[in-house]
Amino acid sequence: MSQRSVERVVGRLVTDEAFREQFAEDPGAALRQMTECGVELTDLELRALASIDARVVERIAGSIDPRIQKICVHGKRS
DSSP states (O other), rough: OOOOHHHHHHHHHHBBBHHHHHHOOOHHHHHHHHHHTOOOOOOOHHHHTHHHHHHHHHHHHHHHGGGOOOOTOOOOOO
């Protein structure tokens, strides 16, 4: 288990708008994308991360200074 990998996913969730949208639509696919890019997560970590409430992540992201946010320039997907 790698705490660093978990922190990387959580950090990306609160600072990357496009990733947050993808996670809200399909947490499993968003997390698979992270593992395909080399982030090592155990099955337990994947299940725990997939169970995060996307609404809570959105509220936390809203409280983060916009200067450290990665915004989605294409706007929200429909």
